[in-house]
Amino acid sequence: MAENFLNKAKEAAKNVSDKLKDTDNEKAKQASEQIDKFTGGSDNDNKDDKKDEK
Template sequence: MAENFFDKAKEAAKNVSDKLKETDNEKAKQASEQIDKFTGGSDKEENDNKDDDKK
C-alpha cells in the first residue's frame, strides 16, 4: 500500500515538474529541476534502480 502511494506521489511530482517547465519564470524552472533530481526525471519510464543517485 505504501509503495502504491509512493508511486502516485512520484507521478504527481512529475506532472508538477512538467507544468513548471512550461512557464517563463526562472524560479519555477529551477524548482522543476529539483523535482526531477528527486524523482529521476520527468520521463514516463519507471527507474527503480536510481537509488544510487540519492547517496
Template sequence: MAENFFDKAKEAAKNVSDKLKDTDNEKAKQASEQIDKFTGGSDNDKKEENKDER
C-alpha cells in the same frame, strides 16, 4: 500499500515538474529541476533523451 502511495506521489511530482517547465519564470524552472532530481526526471526528459540516442 506504501509503495502504491509512493508511486502516485512520484507521478504527481512529475506532473508538477512538467507544468513548471512550461512557464517563463526562472524560479519555477529551477524548482522543476529540483523535483526531477528526486523523481529521476520527467517523462518529457526521457522522451527527449531517447530522440537524442537515435
C-alpha cells in the same frame, strides 16, 4: 500499499514538474529541476538500499 502511494506521489510530482517547465519563470524552472532530481534519483536509491540490506 506504501509503495503504491509513493508511485502516485512521484507521478504527481512529475506532472507538477512538467507544468513548471512550461512557464517563463526562472525560479519555477529551477524548482522543476529539483523535482526531477528527486523523482528520477529516488528509484535508483531505493534499489541500492535493497541491495545493501541483503
